[in-house]
Amino acid sequence: MGEQIAEGGEANVYDHGSTLIKSIGLDYFIQPILALDRIALHNTYFPETSLTVLGFGRESNGDFKILVEQPFIEGTHVSDEEIAEYMHKMGFELKNPRNWTYATPDIYLSDMHDENVIRSNKSDTIFVVDCDIRINVPELHQGGTRIYSTEVQIS
Numbered sequence: 612m613g614e615q616i617a618e619g620g621e622a623n624v625y626d627h628g629s630t631l632i633k634s635i636g637l638d639y640f641i642q643p644i645l646a647l648d649r650i651a652l653h654n655t656y657f658p659e660t661s662l663t664v665l666g667f668g669r670e671s672n673g674d675f676k677i678l679v680e681q682p683f684i685e686g687t688h689v690s691d692e693e694i695a696e697y698m699h700k701m702g703f704e705l706k707n708p709r710n711w712t713y714a715t716p717d718i719y720l721s722d723m724h725d726e727n728v729i730r731s732n733k734s735d736t737i738f739v740v741d742c743d744i745r746i747n748v749p750e751l752h753q754g755g756t757r758i759y760s761t762e763v764q765i766s
Contacts (some may be wrong), residue, residue, distance in 0.1 A: 613626045633662070633679045635679060646677055660740050662680070665678040684738045688725040691724075717757055718745070721742065
């Protein structure tokens with residue numbers, strides 16, 4: 612997978628040349644489907660740094676992992692003010708500056724700090740490389756209107 616360059620609460624990150632390999636655990640998720648939802652949402656809102664699922668596995672201790680690949684973006688940090696402006700242009704409202712949380716009625720987005728949002732050295736473009744993105748349900752207390760359901764309605 613390459614040399615390990617970072618370790619966070621959710622993933623181990625490996626240098627893989629022009630891409631990164633992330634080994635994502637389920638520590639923040641109740642079920643694998645919620646982790647996959649997050650990957651799909653990230654790819655929808657931030658396609659420039661999309662995550663490609665490479666596979667699934669378990670560590671030697673039995674913990675489930677999702678392996679993903681993501682483009683490596685070389686760049687510089689972006690200020691909180693620039694991140695707020697970027698998110699506002701996307702229709703998000705700042706909800707909690709202490710954990711960099713933004714939301715719309717449909718989407719909850721947090722962890723949007725200067726290590727997860729990068730300005731490219733090549734194009735001056737802002738890229739989101741890591742964030743906590745999920746469906747904004749009322750239980751998150753951020754104005755969410757979406758409801759999880761297993762019911763299917765056919766019209």
